[in-house]
Amino acid sequence: MEPLGTATILLAMCVSFLLFFSTWRKRSGKGKLPPGPFAFPLIGNMLQLSRKNLPKHIEELSGTYGPIFTIYLGSEPVVVLSGYEILKETLINLGEEFSGRGSMPIFKKNTTQPGIIFSNGEQWKQLRRFALATLRNFGMGKKSIEKRIQEESHFLMERLRNTHGQPFDPTLFITHAVSNIICSIVFGNRFDYEDKKFVTLMSLIKKHNIQSSPWVAEQKNGHSNFHMGSLLQSSVELFFAGTGTTSTTLVFGLLILLKYPEIEEKVHEEINRVIGQSRSPCMADRSQMPYTNAVVHEIQRFIAIVPLGVPRAVTTDVHLKQYVIPKGTTIFPRLKSVLYDRTEFPNPEQFNPGHFLDENGAFKKSDFFMPFSTGKRICVGESLARMEIFLLLTALLQNFTLKPVLDPKDIDLMPVTSFITIAPKSYQLCVLPRERD
Structure with a gap:
């Protein structure tokens, strides 16, 4: 290697270390971050962390470093929190201090305006209050929403009957039904599953391309947080979050029941005893169906659909145990650590x-x-999601018996993992109509 080339490389390495040391000094001057794995200059722990299964790797690190530790994504520190006591202390007891939204560059490139999920400070508070009030006005948590879900379940059941006992992937059917419930709330009407506008909407949400719509280019009203960009982005986030997580939970739940037919049979027995076949399930039935309710909760606990939680950030310097977490630091609250508490x-x-x-x-x-x-x-949308999962799953098991296309013992429940969420591997099943009373 040429001497000049060697000198250049050494100089670059020195600059990198100086930059990293400078960043570390700034952070350490504001507070003592929790310990964690050794981080390289500039790239942090990026080479050490598994991109294919980040939640699992962070779970393993928690076993080494305990319930509070720090990793570096690039030069930015991320504090990981695990366990019920720590999450209760931070997210509930110190709720205001941990109410920021963490930095997520993976989403920033597709988001020109922050909505409810990605906003911070006063803008987030105003958008959240507005969204909750609007959703309540549209009927969330009320009988009118229950009727919308029941109406959509009828269309879904009819669509499932048209499979005539043949194998199919339930993902598209379930996703369309859940999305249509959101549509009926926001637009006041549902779409036919083959409607071109509906199909286009589903495609845009799936690809996340709607964020780059020219509608998002800035129609601000003075200094107000309510302008076309933020409201459109909030609507997109409601559609994405409301469709994706709920439909994934239901699709994963069906796969679990295929693997454990004895559990499905107990749900059938409870449905027969409490509801029968002559009417649709309603939320009032839930209190009389402890086993079905337990199955629904166990599905959500078992899959832990957002294992790391959606990243938070601290809104001010926070003293936590013997550490001080500087304002703006991103937080990973490991929800799975609580859902899997032994x-x-x-x-x-x-x-x-x-x-x-x-x-x-x-x-x-x-x-x-x-x-x-x-x-x-x-x-x-917690209350809406709870209603959707219970009513749609109960209606499906009221009308059909699930039939796997392979031996239950060979069904693989290992999920496909992304940066934020998990999903079941693609699968097929058959649904066989149950006899009516």
Whole structure:
């Protein structure tokens, strides 16, 4: 190697180390961050972290460094929090301090305006209040929303009957139904599943291209947080979050029931006893169906659809245990660490509705059940999602028996993992109509 080339490389390395040291000094001057794995200059821990399964790798690091530790994504520190006690202390007791939205460059490139999910500060508070008030006005949490879900379930059941017992992938059917519920709330009407506008909308949401729409180019109203860009982005986020997580939960739930037909049979028995076949399931039935309710909760606990939680950020310097987390630091609240707590849920890796049943078979609530997160950044659509999952799954099992296309013992429940969420591997099933009363 030429001497000049060697000198250039050494100079670049020195500059890199100086930059990293400078960043570290700035951070350490503001507070003592929790320890963690060694981080390289500029790139941090990026080479050490698994891109294919980041949540699993971070779970392993938690076993080494404990419930509070720091990793570096590039030069930016991220504090990882694990366990019920730590998440309760931070997200609930220190809810305001941990109410920021963490930096996520993977989404920034597709987001020209922040909506509810990605905004911070006063803008986030105003948009969230507006969204909650609007959704309530549209009927969220009320009987009118229940009727919309029941109406959509009728169309979904008809679509499933048209499969005539042949194998199919349920993902598209379930996703269309869940998205149509959102459409009926926002637009006041549902779409036919083959409607071109609906198909286009689904495609745009899936590809995330709608964020780059020319509508987002800035029609601000003075200094108001309510302008075309932020409102459109908020609507997109509601569609994406409301469609994606709920439909994935239902599709994963069906796969689990295919693997455990004895659990499906117990749900059938409870449906027969409480609802029968002459009417649609309603939310009032849930209190009379402890086993079905437990199955629904166990599906959400078991899949832990957002294992790392949606990243938070601290809004001010925060003292946590013996550490000081500087303002603006990104936080990963590991929801899976709570959903898989061994003291609350024995053998958490096993799917067991008994995790939510007492010794008498009654439904048992748990403070550890937080699939929608907790605190000030809890999912805006939690109540809607709970209704959708219970009503759609119960209606499906009221009308059909699930039939796997392979032996249940060969069904693979290992999920496909992305940066934020998980999903089941692609699969097919058959649905066989149940006899009516």
